[in-house]
Amino acid sequence: MDILKKLNEAIHYIEEHLTDEIDPQELVKIFCFSEHHYKRMFSFITGLTIADYVRKRRLTLAAFDLIETDMRVLDVAIKYGYGSADSFSRAFQSLHNVPPSKVRENTVPLKAYPRMTFQISIKGDVEMDYKIIKKGSFTVVGKREYVADSGGAFEPNLWESLEQIELELKKLTPTAFPGILHVSISLENGGTDYYIAAATSDPCPEGMSELRIPAQTWAVFSVTGPLPEALLETWEKVYTDWFPTSDYELANAPEMIDSEQTEIWIPIKKN
Structure with a gap:
C-alpha cells in the first residue's frame, strides 16, 4: 500500500x-x-x-x-x-x-527503542461503516481558535462558552449541513485553526470568522457509542485500519465532524 x-x-x-x-x-x-x-x-x-x-x-x-x-x-x-x-x-x-x-557501569539497565517499520495487519474483527461523498463548495461561519501544535483530532475544550456559541450558530439559516460542524484546517506553519461553525450563506456574525470549504470528495465515517471516546476510537481506526488498506490518501483540505449525524468527514483523493 x-x-x-x-x-x-x-x-x-x-x-x-x-x-x-x-x-x-x-x-x-x-x-x-x-x-x-x-x-x-x-x-x-x-x-x-x-x-x-x-x-x-x-x-x-x-x-x-x-x-x-x-x-x-x-x-x-x-x-x-x-x-x-x-x-x-x-x-x-x-x-x-x-x-x-x-552508563559505563555494567550493572546499569537502559531502555532501547528500535527503528520502526510498517506493514499491513489484517484484523477484520471490527467493521467500519463509511461512504464516499462528492460535495460542492460551501461556506461556514463560526468561532475560530488557533492551536500552535495539536496532536489530537479535535480540541473540544478550547471554547469556554460552547453552548452560547452553538445557540448563536443555530440562529443562522443552514445550507450544506443542518447542524453544528467542528472544522479543522491545517496551516503551513504546522498549527491548526479549529472552528465551531455552521454552514450558511448568512452574513458572518460579529466576533466570528468565515471559511470557504472547497468542492471535495469525502470519506464519511459513522460514529456509534459514548462520546467523546467513540469519536476518538473511530478517528484512530480511520488512520490505522482504513487508510492503509484503501486506495485513498488525505487531501489537503479541512476535516469536519458533523454533530447532527455524528459523522467524521475526511477529505480524500485517489492514490
Whole structure:
C-alpha cells in the first residue's frame, strides 16, 4: 500500500538524519500532504508524535555510543543535537532513569527503542461503516481558535462558552449541513485553526470568522457509542485500519465532524 511505503520512507529519512537536522518539509515531500496531516497520521498509527520518536531514537543511539565508545558526554550530546551536556543529561535521565555519566557501569539497565517499520495487519474483527461523498463548495461561519501544535483530532475544550456559541450558530439559516460542524484546517506553519461553525450563506456574525470549504470528495465515517471516546476510537481506526488498506490518501483540505449525524468527514483523493 502506498501509504505504508510513505511511512517507511519517512522512517528511513528520520533514521538517516538522527545526528543532524530533520527538515519537516522533506517529510511533507515524502508524504505528499501537509505537515499537520502527516504528523497526525503518524501519531494515530504509532501512538507517538514524530518528535517523541526522534527523541527516543536519538537517546537510544546515544546510550549505545556511551557504552561502545570512549566519547565524552558532551560530544555525544552535540552529536545528537543537544546544545549542552546539561540538557542532554536531563533528557537522557528522563528516558533511561540513569544519568549518562553512569552508563559505563555494567550493572546499569537502559531502555532501547528500535527503528520502526510498517506493514499491513489484517484484523477484520471490527467493521467500519463509511461512504464516499462528492460535495460542492460551501461556506461556514463560526468561532475560530488557533492551536500552535495539536496532536489530537479535535480540541473540544478550547471554547469556554460552547453552548452560547452553538445557540448563536443555530440562529443562522443552514445550507450544506443542518447542524453544528467542528472544522479543522491545517496551516503551513504546522498549527491548526479549529472552528465551531455552521454552514450558511448568512452574513458572518460579529466576533466570528468565515471559511470557504472547497468542492471535495469525502470519506464519511459513522460514529456509534459514548462520546467523546467513540469519536476518538473511530478517528484512530480511520488512520490505522482504513487508510492503509484503501486506495485513498488525505487531501489537503479541512476535516469536519458533523454533530447532527455524528459523522467524521475526511477529505480524500485517489492514490
